[in-house]
Amino acid sequence: MASITGSVEIRVRRPRRGVIVGVLLVAWVAAWFLLRGVNTLSLGGQETTGLHRWLTEHRDFLGSGNAFLDAIRVAVDQLVILFQAVIAQPSYGRPVPVIGWLGVVALSAYLAWAFGNWKVALLAAAGLTFVGLQGLWQEAMDTLSLTLAAVLLALLIGIPLGIWAGLSNRAFRVATLVLDLMQTLPTFVYLAPLTLFFAIGPAAATIATLIYAAPPVVRLTAHAIRSVPSESVEAARSLGSTHGQTLLKVLLPMSRSTVVVGINQTIMAALSMVTVAALIDAPGLGQTVLKALQTLDVGVAFNAGLAIVVLAIVLDRVTTAAGDRPWRTASIRRKVLLGVGGIAVLVAIWFSRTYIWAAEFPSGANLGSRIAVAATDVTNWVQDVFGGFTFGVRDAVTKGVLNPLEALLTESPWWLVAVVVVTLAALLGSWQGAVPAALCLGLLVVTGVWHDAMVTLASTLLATVVVVAAGLMLGVWTGRNHRADSWLRPVLDAGQTMPPFVYLVPFLALFGTSRFTAIAAAVVFAIPVTTKIVADGIRAVPVATVEAANSVGSSTWQVISKVQLPVARRAITLAVNQGLIYVLSMVVVGGLVGAGALGYDVAAGFAQSELYGKGLAAGLAIVLLGVMLDRITQAAARRTRKFRGTVRGDNLW
Amino acid sequence: MTNKLRSAGVLTAVALALTACGGAKVGEAAKPAEGAKECGTFNLAVSPWVGYEANAAVVAYVATKDLGCKVVKKNLKEEISWQGFGTGEVDAVLENWGHEDLKKKYVTDQKVAVEVGPSGNKGVIGWYLPPWLAEAQPELKDWKNLNKAAAQFKTSESGGKGQLLDGDPSFVTNDEALVKNLKLDYKVVYAGSETALIQAFRDAEKNKKPVIGYFYEPQWFFNELKLVKVDLPKWTEGCDADPAKVACDYPAYELDKIVSKKFADSGSPAYELVKKFSWTNDDQNVVAKYIAEDKMPPDAAAEKWVKDNQSKVDAWLGK
Numbered sequence: 014m015a016s017i018t019g020s021v022e023i024r025v026r027r028p029r030r031g032v033i034v035g036v037l038l039v040a041w042v043a044a045w046f047l048l049r050g051v052n053t054l055s056l057g058g059q060e061t062t063g064l065h066r067w068l069t070e071h072r073d074f075l076g077s078g079n080a081f082l083d084a085i086r087v088a089v090d091q092l093v094i095l096f097q098a099v100i101a102q103p104s105y106g107r108p109v110p111v112i113g114w115l116g117v118v119a120l121s122a123y124l125a126w127a128f129g130n131w132k133v134a135l136l137a138a139a140g141l142t143f144v145g146l147q148g149l150w151q152e153a154m155d156t157l158s159l160t161l162a163a164v165l166l167a168l169l170i171g172i173p174l175g176i177w178a179g180l181s182n183r184a185f186r187v188a189t190l191v192l193d194l195m196q197t198l199p200t201f202v203y204l205a206p207l208t209l210f211f212a213i214g215p216a217a218a219t220i221a222t223l224i225y226a227a228p229p230v231v232r233l234t235a236h237a238i239r240s241v242p243s244e245s246v247e248a249a250r251s252l253g254s255t256h257g258q259t260l261l262k263v264l265l266p267m268s269r270s271t272v273v274v275g276i277n278q279t280i281m282a283a284l285s286m287v288t289v290a291a292l293i294d295a296p297g298l299g300q301t302v303l304k305a306l307q308t309l310d311v312g313v314a315f316n317a318g319l320a321i322v323v324l325a326i327v328l329d330r331v332t333t334a335a336g337d338r339p340w341r342t343a344s345i346r347r348k349v350l351l352g353v354g355g356i357a358v359l360v361a362i363w364f365s366r367t368y369i370w371a372a373e374f375p376s377g378a379n380l381g382s383r384i385a386v387a388a389t390d391v392t393n394w395v396q397d398v399f400g401g402f403t404f405g406v407r408d409a410v411t412k413g414v415l416n417p418l419e420a421l422l423t424e425s426p427w428w429l430v431a432v433v434v435v436t437l438a439a440l441l442g443s444w445q446g447a448v449p450a451a452l453c454l455g456l457l458v459v460t461g462v463w464h465d466a467m468v469t470l471a472s473t474l475l476a477t478v479v480v481v482a483a484g485l486m487l488g489v490w491t492g493r494n495h496r497a498d499s500w501l502r503p504v505l506d507a508g509q510t511m512p513p514f515v516y517l518v519p520f521l522a523l524f525g526t527s528r529f530t531a532i533a534a535a536v537v538f539a540i541p542v543t544t545k546i547v548a549d550g551i552r553a554v555p556v557a558t559v560e561a562a563n564s565v566g567s568s569t570w571q572v573i574s575k576v577q578l579p580v581a582r583r584a585i586t587l588a589v590n591q592g593l594i595y596v597l598s599m600v601v602v603g604g605l606v607g608a609g610a611l612g613y614d615v616a617a618g619f620a621q622s623e624l625y626g627k628g629l630a631a632g633l634a635i636v637l638l639g640v641m642l643d644r645i646t647q648a649a650a651r652r653t654r655k656f657r658g659t660v661r662g663d664n665l666w
Numbered sequence: 667m668t669n670k671l672r673s674a675g676v677l678t679a680v681a682l683a684l685t686a687c688g689g690a691k692v693g694e695a696a697k698p699a700e701g702a703k704e705c706g707t708f709n710l711a712v713s714p715w716v717g718y719e720a721n722a723a724v725v726a727y728v729a730t731k732d733l734g735c736k737v738v739k740k741n742l743k744e745e746i747s748w749q750g751f752g753t754g755e756v757d758a759v760l761e762n763w764g765h766e767d768l769k770k771k772y773v774t775d776q777k778v779a780v781e782v783g784p785s786g787n788k789g790v791i792g793w794y795l796p797p798w799l800a801e802a803q804p805e806l807k808d809w810k811n812l813n814k815a816a817a818q819f820k821t822s823e824s825g826g827k828g829q830l831l832d833g834d835p836s837f838v839t840n841d842e843a844l845v846k847n848l849k850l851d852y853k854v855v856y857a858g859s860e861t862a863l864i865q866a867f868r869d870a871e872k873n874k875k876p877v878i879g880y881f882y883e884p885q886w887f888f889n890e891l892k893l894v895k896v897d898l899p900k901w902t903e904g905c906d907a908d909p910a911k912v913a914c915d916y917p918a919y920e921l922d923k924i925v926s927k928k929f930a931d932s933g934s935p936a937y938e939l940v941k942k943f944s945w946t947n948d949d950q951n952v953v954a955k956y957i958a959e960d961k962m963p964p965d966a967a968a969e970k971w972v973k974d975n976q977s978k979v980d981a982w983l984g985k
Contacts, residue, residue: 057842058832058856059909208746213755292714294740303741307716308886308958309864369690400873411822514861521865526831526857527823605835607823609856616858617835622745623767 030440041433045425052426055464061627062461068626086216093215096158101151113365113372114145123358127351129334140327148381149298149320150374156287156297157324159215163222163283168276171227175234185235192228196594197639199601200225200289201619202632208293218295226283233275236587237268273336274549277329281509284325288512302512311392311518312385318515325510326503396522403523411529419471427463442648453641460630468610470638473596476532480539480592488547489573498548505541513538513602521606531603539595543588550584551577586650590643597639611635705735708936709757711747712739716886720953721760721785723964725943727972728979733935748772751779757929758940761785761921780930782923786944787884789919793896794881796870800894809848809898816851818876828852831879834860840912841880847913867891884947886958942982
């Protein structure tokens, strides 16, 4: 009954609402025309407000020397140093690590085979050897040590939290807010204070990585548990299962593949932090990238970036294969093979401890410099061939879309923007959209960077629309077509983990220093995550449902739009949320290539101590924008829903 | 499938057995020579620009070779290096650009850092033009003529005005105030990074586009492209006292060196070296060129420069 009245209500209201929104926007443009330039709250680049100065003065308020933080620091430090000693750095009085390259390759392949399959074992061996041939073995192992430590801690904390947020609605609400904060608060804002708490060293770098990398696994675990059909849970309950049994025997097994997507996203996020962590002396590939970019050496930076991508792909495929492997006991044959393999690995490790050729990667191959030269040549060629054309595209998009939108947002009085946004939120998502919007807008005014926030908002909206459109298209395609998926995955992985600065230099050459360049970079970074989550959602649509639609003669388009997309709705909502958040997490990088506004404020606050407070305020403004947009879209998605949800916790989305 | 794997395993094992028995063993190589003097560990902050890297390379090379120190280079942004003075994780900063507020906090108030004099390098900040533009329109070198030419500096970002490309976020800029107070028809656009600025100048020179932007010397990029500085109204003592009313050029910066109090009191020979270390912009540019353009590792670049300039190094060592 509820579902019938619900959909009738929407069918009546929908056109009316569209008209009201249209009228509202027209009224806004008219008001903007009259009130242009009044109360815009703009603030110059070096200007600060009282709040900013107060924040600057109280930066060291928390201070160091806290015994609890020290304990964390020592523990994390030791964990990273242990990993480094084993695979990366000379240790225990020997000039080489405990396990040399041969041992690491053999061990990785063996583990990949034991927990996954022989294909990923080959991939792991080939990938690691490739990184060695690039001449980056030690750097890669340093990066791997730090990433493994961060991911391990993230999973240790994240999966239980995700389960909790999956089971409890209250925990879910709190978690969503905290995770939004963790993912959108720019790293630059907390990087310097982190080194105060945790000192300069592996601990601070690991914890910075952890903060950014943990949210995906929490979110996707919670999402997975909530997506388990309530029938399954009820069936288990009716058979007398306890809460614990339901969790272990029903919820977790049924969530496994989505949790693995979460783990993969956490690995990707951790690897995408490698260059940022290098700013506080995190060892590894990030250092190579930063050093190369000081002299705009795209080739060398690309070589190191490629090594990061290769590590990401290896880790991703191995964990995916491990996640897909059915739980069953091994056959005798396999046990014997595993035993033989284990012995071979031990032999390889012994070699790598004994002989230099097996301990230090031979430096003869020099593949790295050839890759660097090739990358430089390709970049130059692209710049020469497409240079003029790309500037034209930039100018068209900037003049046609971005400038009008930005003018509307920045030149209107702040209260006008606030009224319009709150009304819009109320129309689209009732009070559930309006209340958070009003709250966020109020706080944005308090941060003192309203004007910059509006500039950033304009670019963010444009970038997010592009990301969601492209992500839906690619996601549906790869979700329906297995071969497309296997071709596109490496490209998506590269987009997520290649350090943005590597492609920013060519982007700068193609588009100049502009907001458009920043938008392009954000789009490249955010499309992969959106695509992957959409594809996962499409794949999760029961085969029987799709076949039923096919059997009544639906066209492909009908199957997608009437069956797959509506059923995968929750995954799509999550994909939109993550697309938006990834776009926002690139705001600072955008600030470094000409987007100015909040991103520049944050970067300047990190570099100039007198601007620290302003940088922090700008960072918080980015979070507020994220929370506001997210809540409005979520509330709107809830209102326009056509089907009553049949899954648990649906009322929260 | 398993057959394939097994034969691969056997092959690998055979290959290993064949190749393994040759080759040097771990630990056979000669141990690195121990330093002659007692120096211990010297924690040197390295900030992310090539000029600094040049200073650090040479000081680290001399400290290791002549003083037998164990130099630990820490790659840190400036702000974080200063924090490190307090926690004892950083001993020395070799090229400091101004940072009066940090000096007040760490030298005057917390007394954890000590100034040890100029590094000999002179820092210049200002507005620069690409060489082709300065040649084609030499009148642009005077700020008074900038308004007439504003239209050619228009871009998609500058909202109908001329674009003044600003902003490596690490540097203080008065440009918004300058544009306002000199009544220039320009908009300050924040490029946001040194990379973006350099790329803009490169593109401008190559494609003969007009660009005017904020830049600074010493900088390795001048080896590639000799940017030309625009003359702003002369800097006089106190003309930039009120940031909102600035209408004059940037002052010349005397770049200096900072060490931690603990390091200064330690009596380490490395401290004496840092204190006496001083060289010219030309010296730094040579080493910066070795690193940035000739792609030499910092250590090799330092070695080459030290060989050619032994007398300067001897002076630092008090020989």
